[in-house]
Amino acid sequence: MSDIPVSENTRVYLNFALLLEDGNEVDSNFGKDPVSFVMGDGSLLPGFERYLHGLEAGDEATFEVPPEDGFGQPNENNVQVVKREHFSADEHIEPGMVFSFKDASGGELPGVIRSVDDEEVRVDFNHPLSGRIITFKVRIDRVEPAELH
Numbered sequence: 453m454s455d456i457p458v459s460e461n462t463r464v465y466l467n468f469a470l471l472l473e474d475g476n477e478v479d480s481n482f483g484k485d486p487v488s489f490v491m492g493d494g495s496l497l498p499g500f501e502r503y504l505h506g507l508e509a510g511d512e513a514t515f516e517v518p519p520e521d522g523f524g525q526p527n528e529n530n531v532q533v534v535k536r537e538h539f540s541a542d543e544h545i546e547p548g549m550v551f552s553f554k555d556a557s558g559g560e561l562p563g564v565i566r567s568v569d570d571e572e573v574r575v576d577f578n579h580p581l582s583g584r585i586i587t588f589k590v591r592i593d594r595v596e597p598a599e600l601h
Contacts, residue, residue, distance in 0.1 A: 461597065465596075468487070472581075500517060524583075527582075533575075562580075564576045
């Protein structure tokens with residue numbers, strides 16, 4: 453196994469965990485096989501990748517990732533009002549529920565219900581982790597030169 457550090461053009465195998473400010477775990481693959489990605493391939497947000505530079509196989513680290521490096525700040529323009537009639541009449545809707553909506557290209561876009569009344573439903577399309585400081589824990593399993601095509 454080579455001792456090359458994480459840098460551009462490397463394939464990184466790692467275990468990770470994402471935690472919120474209160475310590476609640478959002479995602480983790482510790483206890484499972486490491487995931488792999490090539491630095492800069494878009495698999496990991498650039499703000500998260502930046503913290504990995506220079507780490508080597510066997511390294512463990514914990515980083516606090518501010519919203520600007522993680523999932524961004526919430527944007528009020530991403531909160532939309534949808535007429536209640538667009539939901540079926542017998543559909544139970546309450547704040548905090550997540551619904552899937554079709555975006556302009558026909559893809560799925562999750563939205564969180566913020567408020568609902570007889571006429572309107574306010575839906576927040578911001579990433580659920582926007583505005584949050586994320587604790588990013590990593591353990592580097594191995595680092596290899598990336599095969600460039």
